[in-house]
Amino acid sequence: MGLALIVHGGAGMIPPERYDAARAGCRAAAEAGWRALLAGGSALDATQAAIMALEDNPSFNAGTGAVLTSNGHAELDAGLMDGESLHVGAVAGVQRIKNPVALARAVLASPHVLLVGPGAELFATESGIALCDPETLVTPEQRARWQRGYRDGDDVNAGPAMGGLDVGGVGQAASVHSDGHKHGTVGAVAIDAQGRIAAGASTGGIAAKHPGRVGDTPLPGCGFIAENGLGGVSSTGHGEDFIRLTLARRALDYMAGGMSAQAAAEAAIRLLGERVGGHGGLITLDAQGRPGFARNTPAMAYAYMLEGAAEIVAGV
DSSP states (O other), X not given: OOOEEEXXXXXXXXXXXXXXXXXXXXXXXXXHHHHHHHTTOOHHHHHHHHHHHHHTOTTSSSSXXXXXXXXXXXXXXXXXXXXXXXXXXXXXXXXXXXXXXXXXXXXXXXXXXXXXXXXXXXXXXXXXXXXXXGGGGOOXXXXXXXXXXXXXXXXXXXXXXXXXXXXXXGGGOOOSOOOTXXXXXXXXXXXXXXXXXXXXXXXXXXXXXXXXXXXXXXXXXXXEEEETTTEEEEEEEOHHHHHHHTHHHHHHHHHHTTOOHHHHHXXXXXXXXXXXXXXXXXXXXXXXXXXXXXESSSEEEEEEEEXXXXXXXXXX
């Protein structure tokens, strides 16, 4: 067993001209998480760092640049799980939090598991986490997409950099995903030097969702799960179907039953399609730090780094 980290930037439709940008964003997130591990940080530290990098990248549907609700607001969800203690922290429906996964980490350290909406934001101020102006989370692209109506093939305000994405400039960044109503949850799973496992996820949810709608992302066993000795999972897709199947838990159970991380990921996604006709993807790490990833959508951005490897592997 050694250090290991895997991240995803969401499953759905990613046009080929945006593959490089999707890979670059996930690679940067993996680098952030890997730096935390190399510095002696915990699996939770690494998972949070990787997810925060994706939340801060306006090309992904989490944090800044998330899709908007039917009434034009960004409502954000996130969750984290510590595989050693089995403590969970999650938030849902927050509008004034730049990095929802950081607030989820604070909830994890409290007696609570899941806080929602204004109550979660009140907890943030009590925990020393600054609130932001909700409009700073809304990019010009997402405002324009909402005004015209989210639809497949959206390509609004795409700049020339990186296949239509400028990951350094919020004003010019175009979404990695072009399928109007699918959601591109981001997530990560990590194993640290002590063999501890953590997993998490963060999202803006489904485009034009009903205000107050919550999907699988902040729900342990659905959008993410981690347990020392077994592994970790982070999911992305149509959340209602992942909730119906508690799909992350099923993938972890497959690994507990002897499947490899890759076989478990494939089996879970196969079940998603066969049992409820759902669409999405997930990433896995088993207890030995071996990665797996699967999807039944046209694409899923991912990246992973393993101890002893020469470089980060990134794909779509």
